[in-house]
Amino acid sequence: xxxxxxxxxxxxxxxxxxxxxxxxxxxxxxxxxxxxxxxxxxxxxxxxxxxxxxxxxxxxxxxxxxxxxxxxxxxxxxxxxxxxxxxxxxxxxxxxxxxxxxxxxxxxxxxxxxxxxxxxxxxxxxxxxxxxxxxxxxxxxxxxxxxxxxxxxxxxxxxxxxxxxxxxxxxxxxxxxxxxxxxxxxxxxxxxxxxxxxxxxxxxxxxxxxxxxxxxxxxxxxxxxxxxxxxxxxxxxxxxxxxxxxxxxxxxxxxxxxxxxxxxxxxxxxxxxxxxxxxxxxxxxxxxxxxxxxxxxxxxxxxxxxxxxxxxxxxxxxxxxxxxxxxxxxxxxxxxxxxxxxxxxxxxxxxxxxxxxxxxxxxxxxxxxxxxxxxxxxxxxxxxxxxxxxxxxxxxxxxxxxxxxxxxxxxxxxxxxxxxxxxxxxxxxxxxxxxxxxxxxxxxxxxxxxxxxxxxxxxxxxxxxxxxxxxxxxxxx
Numbered sequence: 035x036x037x038x039x040x041x042x043x044x045x046x047x048x049x050x051x052x053x054x055x056x057x058x059x060x061x062x063x064x065x066x067x068x069x070x071x072x073x074x075x076x077x078x079x080x081x082x083x084x085x086x087x088x089x090x091x092x093x094x095x096x097x098x099x100x101x102x103x104x105x106x107x108x109x110x111x112x113x114x115x116x117x118x119x120x121x122x123x124x125x126x127x128x129x130x131x132x133x134x135x136x137x138x139x140x141x142x143x144x145x146x147x148x149x150x151x152x153x154x155x156x157x158x159x160x161x162x163x164x165x166x167x168x169x170x171x172x173x174x175x176x177x178x179x180x181x182x183x184x185x186x187x188x189x190x191x192x193x194x195x196x197x198x199x200x201x202x203x204x205x206x207x208x209x210x211x212x213x214x215x216x217x218x219x220x221x222x223x224x225x226x227x228x229x230x231x232x233x234x235x236x237x238x239x240x241x242x243x244x245x246x247x248x249x250x251x252x253x254x255x256x257x258x259x260x261x262x263x264x265x266x267x268x269x270x271x272x273x274x275x276x277x278x279x280x281x282x283x284x285x286x287x288x289x290x291x292x293x294x295x296x297x298x299x300x301x302x303x304x305x306x307x308x309x310x311x312x313x314x315x316x317x318x319x320x321x322x323x324x325x326x327x328x329x330x331x332x333x334x335x336x337x338x339x340x341x342x343x344x345x346x347x348x349x350x351x352x353x354x355x356x357x358x359x360x361x362x363x364x365x366x367x368x369x370x371x372x373x374x375x376x377x378x379x380x381x382x383x384x385x386x387x388x389x390x391x392x393x394x395x396x397x398x399x400x401x402x403x404x405x406x407x408x409x410x411x412x413x414x415x416x417x418x419x420x421x422x423x424x425x426x427x428x429x430x431x432x433x434x435x436x437x438x439x440x441x442x443x444x445x446x447x448x449x450x451x452x453x454x455x456x457x458x459x460x461x462x463x464x465x466x467x468x469x470x471x472x473x474x475x476x477x478x479x480x481x482x483x484x485x486x487x488x489x490x491x492x493x494x495x496x497x498x499x500x501x502x503x504x505x506x507x508x509x510x511x
Contacts, residue, residue, distance in 0.1 A: 035218070035220040035221065036220065036221045036222070036223050037218070037220055037221070037222055037223070038052060038053050038222070038223060038224055038225065039051065039052045039053070039222075040054060040109070040110050040112065040113040040222060040224075041113060041114065041217045042112045042113060042114065042115050042116065042117050042217075043090075043115070043116040043117065043210060043213050043214060044068075044116075044117045045122065046206060046209065046210070046213070047213070048213055048216065048217065051109075053224050053225055053226050054109050054110060054224065054226065055109070055226045055227075055229065056108055056109070056110050056224055056226060056229050056230075056231035056270070056273055057108065057229060057263050057269055057270055058108065058109045059104060059105055059106065059107060059108060059109065059260070059263070059264065060087065060102075060104040060107045060108070060109055060111075060112060060117075061073060061075055061085045061104035061105045061107075062109075063109045064087070064104060064119060068119075070119055070120075070121050072119060072120035072121050072149045073085055073086075073087060073104060073119055073120060073149055073150075073153075074146055074147070074149060074150065075105055076105075076146070076147070076178075077105070078105050078106070078264040078265060079105070079106060079261055079264060079265055080103035080105060080106040080176075080257055080322065080323075080325065080326055081176075081178070081411065082147070082150075082177070082178045083103070083147065083150040083151070083154065083176045083177030083178060083323065083325065084146060084147050084149070084150045084177075084178075085103055085104045085105040085150060086101050086102070086103060086104070086149070086150035086151075086153040086154050086176070086177065086325055087101070087102060087104045087117065087118065087119055087120075087153055088100065088101050088102075088118040088153050088156055088157050088160075089102055089112065089115045089116065089117065089118070090115060090116030090118060090210065090214075091114070091115050091116065091214075092211065092214050092215070095211075097116070097207055097210060097211060098161075099118075099156075099157050099160040099161060100157060100301075100328040100329075101153060101154050101156075101157035101176075101324055101325050101328060102325050102328055102329055103176075103257075103323075103325045103326065105264060106256065106257055106260040106261065106264055107256065107260070107329065108231075108253070108256060108260060108263075108273075110222065110224060110231050110233060110275065111253075111256070111275065111277060111329075113217075113222055113233065113278075114214065114217050114219065114278075115214075116210055116214065118153075118156070118203075119153075120149040120152055120153055123152065123156060125201075125202040130152075130156070130201060131159070131194060131197045131198075131199075131201065132152050132155045132156050132159055132190075132194070133152060135155075135190035135191070135193045135194055135197075136148065136151070136152060136155075136187070136190050138190070138193070139186045139187075139189045139190040139193065140182070140186045141182060141186045141187040141189075141190045142182060143181035143182045144181045147177060147178060147179045147180075147181075150177050151174065151177045151179065151187055154173050154174060154176065154177050154324070154325070155173065155174075155190075155191055155194070157173070157324075158170070158173040158191070159194060159199060159201075160199075160203070163199070164195055165191055165192065165194055165195055170188055170191045170192065171188075171410075172319060172324060173191070173324060174187065174188070174191070175319075175320075175323050175324065175410035175411050176322065176323020176324055176325045176326065176410075176411055177323075178411075219235060220235065221233065221234050221235050221239050222275075222278075223243075228271060229269065229270070229271055229272070229273075230247065230250075230271070230272045230273070231272075231273050231274075231275070232247070232250070232273070232274045232275065233274075233275040233277065233278045234274070234278065234279060235278050235279065235280070236279060236280075236281065237279060237281050237282075237359070240274065240276075240279065240386075241361065243274060244274075244361070244384045247272055247274070248383055248384055249271075249272060249383075250272035250273060250274050251270055251272065251273055251274070252273075252274055252276055252337070252386055253273050253274065253275040253276065253277070254276050254277065254296065254297070254330075254331045254333060254334035254337075255299070255300075255326075255329040255330035255331050255334045256329065256334075257322070257326050257329060257330045257334070258334070258338045258340070276296065276297060276386065277297065279297060280297075281295075282295045282296045282297030282298075282388070282389075283295055283297035283298055284297075284298070284389075285298060285302075285303075285306055286389075289394070290393060290394060291391045291392055291393050291394055292306065292307075292310065292391075292392050292394060293357075293389050293390070293391045293392075294306075294332050294333075294389060294390045294391075294392070295333075295388070295389050296331060296332075296333030296334075296386065296387045296388060296389060296390075297331065297333075298331060298332065299327060299328055299329060299330065299331060300318060300321060300326070300327035300328075300330045300331060300332060300335070300345075301324065301327040301328050303318070303331075303332050304318040304319060304321075304327065307392075310392075310394055310396075311348075311352070311400050311402075313348075313400060313401050313402040314345075314348050314400075314402060316402070317344055317345075317348060317402050317404050317417070318344070318345070320344070320404055320406075320409065320410055320411075320412075321344045321345070322411060323410070323411050332345060332390055333387040333389070333390060336349070336356065336369070336372070336387060336390065337379065337381060337386075337387055338377070339372075339373055339376075339377050339378065339379050339442065340377070341376065341437060341438060341439075341440060341441055341442055341443055342413055342414050342417065342437050342438045342443075343437060343443060344404060344414055344417050344437065346369075346417075346435075346437055346443035347402070347417050347418060347419040347435040347436055347437040347443050348402050348417075348419040348435070349369050349390065349392065350369055350370055350419065350433075350435035350443060350444070350445055351400070351402075351419035351420060351421040351433040351434065351435040351445070352392055352393060352400070352419075352421055352433070353368070353369075353370075353393055353421075353433065354368075354369045354390055354391060354392050354393070355367065355368055355369065355390070355391040355393075356368075356369055356372055356387060356389075356390060356391075357387070357388040357389045357390070357391065358380075358381065358385055358386070358387060358388060359385065359386050359387075359388040360382075360384070360385050361384060364388050366391070367380065369390075370445055373442040373443065373444075374442075375441060375442065376441040376442065395421075395423075397423065398421055398422060398423050398431075399420070399421070399422045399423075399424060399502045400419075400420070400421045400422075401419070401420045401498050401501060401502065402417070402418070402419040402420075403417070403418050403419075403494050403497065403498075404416075404417045405417070405490050405494075406481075407481070413481065414437060414438055415438055415481045415482035415486070415487060415490070416436065416437070416438040416439060416482070416487050416490045416491055416494070417436065417437035417438055417443075418434075418435070418436050418437075418491065418494040418495075418498075419433075419434075419435045419436075420432075420433065420434055420495075420498045421433040422453075422502070424458050424502075427457060427458045427459075428455065428456070428457060428458065429453050429454060429455065429456050429457075429458050429462075430454070430455070431454065432449075432450045432453035432454050433445065433450065434446040434449050434450050434453070434495070436474065436491060438476070438481075438482075438487060439473075439474040439476045439487055439491055440474050440475070440476065444473070444474070446469075446470070446473040446474070447473060448469045448472040448473045449466050449467075449469050449470070449472075449473055449495070452465065452466050452469055453466050458499075458502075458503070460499065460503075463495055463496055463498075463499040464496070466495060467492040467493075467495040467496060468492075470488055470491050470492050470495075471488065474488070474491065476488060476491075
């Protein structure tokens with residue numbers, strides 16, 4: 035079955051929209067169509083959090099709440115979801131506990147950013163039973179405030195530990211689940227003027243769509259693709275959303291690798307990779323924000339092929355493999371061969387990333403570093419990743435990768451060659467760092483100068499050495 039109508043829950047009832055404009059953002063729909071103006075537009079690129087809303091969805095028969103940036107989310111993605119806005123939080127003319135806490139602890143001045151903060155805290159309130167510093171900091175990392183500062187907002191968040199979390203959403207949970215189950219889980223095909231939008235539920239449906247619509251763009255998280263509309267003021271004529279294909283939403287673990295399906299969100303992935311590579315987890319926690327990671331995917335980060343994509347140097351240093359689905363088969367290629375030039379990859383029309391395989395080696399020394407102007411919610415000037423095998427003080431394998439140093443994320447082949455089979459010593463690394471200019475010729479731009487990038491890249495090589503050579507890390511006396 036195929037439908038041209040999206041359906042979602044709003045205010046405890048099912049709303050239906052026939053052939054909506056697939057280029058309309060959820061934010062524009064909220065303000066222009068629903069006439070709800072509490073949700074604000076700040077940056078129109080998912081960076082400030084003023085537009086934050088919460089989406090509820092069924093997963094394993096349970097309601098899961100996610101904060102997302104409505105300014106860079108296209109309207110059709112809320113099909114089958116529960117839409118929650120700042121206007122929906124109060125009940126019976128009483129403030130929600132989140133709103134009460136913000137008032138009590140003076141968490142608002144100009145008020146422009148406040149709805150976004152409240153919605154981020156609301157998602158936290160629904161997803162955690164207790165709120166420590168780490169959870170609060172991560173929750174608020176995607177919301178910017180230039181008036182109040184963060185201290186009163188953090189105090190408001192901490193005060194929620196002493197609140198009863200049975201709110202009116204909890205009381206209505208069974209009703210919402212019942213309504214969500216009434217929405218049929220079928221393919222969506224939308225025609226709006228000269229635009230088309232497809233949201234297949236299976237890979238077989240996707241294959242049929244691609245046969246008739248070869249000139250289309252894939253929508254995964256859309257945190258990058260949506261900027262063509264919101265920042266470049268362009269139109270996306272044909273879009274295929276991969277978000278509803280359950281065959282792409284898997285995580286497979288074996289003794290030798292973990293495989294991440296292309297439909298898995300970065301937020302879900304970060305909590306999986308944590309037990310294997312803690313540094314990968316730490317970098318991902320600085321990737322955009324919770325709102326971005328709730329919808330963005332690892333596969334999307336790879337396919338976008340940005341030279342400053344934070345996950346890419348890490349995956350390169352880990353010798354990750356890509357599984358690419360063609361019309362006939364699934365082929366596997368090394369990530370190191372995937373990037374061709376700026377924003378160009380080996381993906382051909384009609385092909386998509388099926389999954390990413392990350393080798394597991396608990397004996398290797400893996401470190402990753404992100405250098406940016408802000409700690410949270412910022413694009414890196416330089417991102418570096420190191421993955422070494424060391425035995426009896428000899429470097430058996432040296433994988434070194436950088437982002438921000440070239441038009442594509444790349445391995446430092448000259449440095450790797452110089453380090454392999456060398457003694458793990460300060461002198462070895464001091465010689466290797468001088469080879470940076472052999473592998474990379476970075477540019478000057480608004481984030482950093484060429485010289486700064488080169489100096490940082492050199493220093494990170496030594497940082498890796500000093501950290502690993504400490505007794506705690508290397509395990510030698």
